[in-house]
Structures are given as C-alpha cells and as structure tokens.
Amino acid sequence: MEKVAVIGAGSWGTALALVLADNGHDVRLWGRRQEQINEINSLHTNEKYLPGVSLPEELRGFTDLHETVSGAGMILIVAPTKAIREVLGDLVPHLDHPVTIVHASKGIEPETYKRVSEIIEEEVPAEVRKSIVVLSGPSHAEEVSLRQPTTVTVSSADIEEAEFVQDLFINQNFRVYTNPDIVGVELGGALKNIIALGAGMSDGLGYGDNAKAALITRGLAEIARLGTKMGANPLTFAGLTGIGDLIVTCTSVHSRNWRAGNMLGKGEALDAVLEKMGMVVEGVRTTKAAYQLAQNENVEMPITNVLHDVLFDGKNAKEAVDELMRRSRTHEVEDVSSLLSNLNITE
DSSP, X not given: OOEEEEEOOSHHHHHHHHHHHHTTOEEEEEOSOHHHHHHHHHTOOOTTTSTTOOOOTTOEEESOHHHHHXXXXXXXXXXXXXXXXXXXXXXXXXOOSOEEEEEOOOOBOTTTOOBHHHHHHHHSOGGGEEEEEEEESSOOHHXXXXXXXXXXXXXXXXXXXXXXXXXXXXXXXXXXXXXXXXXXXXXXXXXXXXXXXXXXXXXXXXXXXXXXXXXXXXXXXXXXXXXXXXXXXXXXXXXXXXIIHHHHHHHXXXXXXXXXXXXXXXXXXXXXXXXXXXXXXHHHHHHHHHHHHHHHHTOOOHHHHHHHHHHHHOOOHHHHHHHHHTSOOOOTHHHHHHHHHHTXXXX
C-alpha cells in the first residue's frame, strides 16, 4: 500500500483517485471547496463532476494541503494547465521529503510553450522532487469512474519510476503501459484537444463523418509534424497518447473540447460557450500556445491556424472549414516520408 495525495478534485482527479483506492492505496484527495470535500467524505459522491458515481469509502477528501501531502510517497497533480504554477506554489512549502510527482494534465503554456513536466521542473526544487511522471491516454473520467476498460500510458525519464507508477495504477479495468518519450506523450495529449475542437465544430456545422475523418487524420499529421520538430519520437503518435487519445476526444460527447467545438460550429460565441461549459476547455488555451509555437518553429499547422482565427480573431466557423478545403493541393505521403525520415527509415 502506498500513501498517495491527489491534488485536484474535479472529474479526472476523482476518477484517478478512485482507481488508486480500488487498488488498496491510502488515497487523499485535495480540493479547495469545503462543501465538496464534505460530500466526498460523508456521502462518498462528487455529484458536480461525476454524477451518479459511488466513491470508495476509503477515499478521503481534504482541504488542508499539508495534511493531504504529509507522508505521501506520490503526489498526483490533476489541475488545469493554467493553474499548475499556482498549485505548485501552494504545494511546495508543504513538501519536506522527496516525492514522485505525477501529472495528468494536458496542455501547453502560452508564451513560454512549456509542457507541464517542464513547469513542474521549474517550480518544484530538486531536493523534494524524486522524479516527474506523466499519465496520459484515451480516457474519459466518466467511464473510468464506472470501472469500464481503459488503457493509458505513463512516461518518465526514469523508467523505474514510470514502472512504479504503472504498478500503482494497473488493475483489471485500468491497463497502464510505459513509454520513455515524455515529449511525445505530453504533446500528443495536449495537441489532440485542438483537433477535438475542430471535430466538434465540424459536427456543429452539420458536416458528416467524411469531414470528421479528414480532420482527425490530417490533425494527427500536424500533431506529429510539430511533435517531431520538438524532439518527440514519431512512433508515439501512432500509440495511445497519439491516435488513441485523438479518436476518443474527437468522437465522444464526454469530451469537453468536442462539446465546445460543437457549440462554436452552431454559431455560439466563445465566451458564451466557455460560460456554458462550466469547466476548463484545455483546447482553447492550447490552440493559442500551439499557434505561437508553430509560427516560431516554422511548422505548418493549417487546422490549428484556422481554429486560432475562429477562437481569437472572430472568423466564422464555416469560413474556416471552407478555407481548409480550398488549400493548395499537396501530397499526403509527404508527411509520411517526413516521419520516416525522422526515424531514419527508407520507404
């Protein structure tokens, strides 16, 4: 049994805490709102984020950070990317021994273009940071909390630490793989949210499966294009944190990014969409960061570019899709050849 602190009592944090509790670990789930924590401890539910789900009685909620992390061997951070630095700033003063830090957040920080593991490395001193591990993959909290079959990936520069986290989470319903490519795992998990916005927008416009299949496929191409430029292994994008996460996020009504894109496609304004969602839509902020990063790195990302124009420059959603369809003709295999070249494989 391991003592684990989970920082973030939203849907995903609660679902992952449930998995750990099912595996017999001493799990402490931290949240800011006392009312929510009281509900978790007395009713064993978290209705706002996981309606209808019964939580293990052994899972305990806390609002006191010091009490939450005291004696923990692993800290799992499940917070929106925009809140990561603030959360870490609150957390660090309570760390008095080296811990394994795992994060399950999916995003890129605008302006700095930092991945979440890089932010953690900056904000958490080395003397209390045993290692950093990323957990990502095709996984809706709603399904995980119902103990439906799910597979994810954990990644770290330290393979032994990745395997340690793998062992903590893995069970008959929640299968965990390891992957040493932390750059690819994080970028795949972050950038797929952009394409999910586009897929939802396409559905909101009333376009069919042909259009969505094109968006997903070409979206994967530009994710891999930027990812390999940033040092990722191209093969990662053919796995769970690439095509796997892309499929589930672009095709499911559980996906916040798909739902937000769907409303945008139906003509609603971004501010109104975000207000209706009531939860963070990571793809919006990631679109801005990826757009800036692609410009700096001179990487072609046409889907990201037009979505940026819709989100931040007021472009009409239908005009944006039409612009994609009017792009100059090109060869699909150029992307494949580029990936093979990066792998030093000849066709």
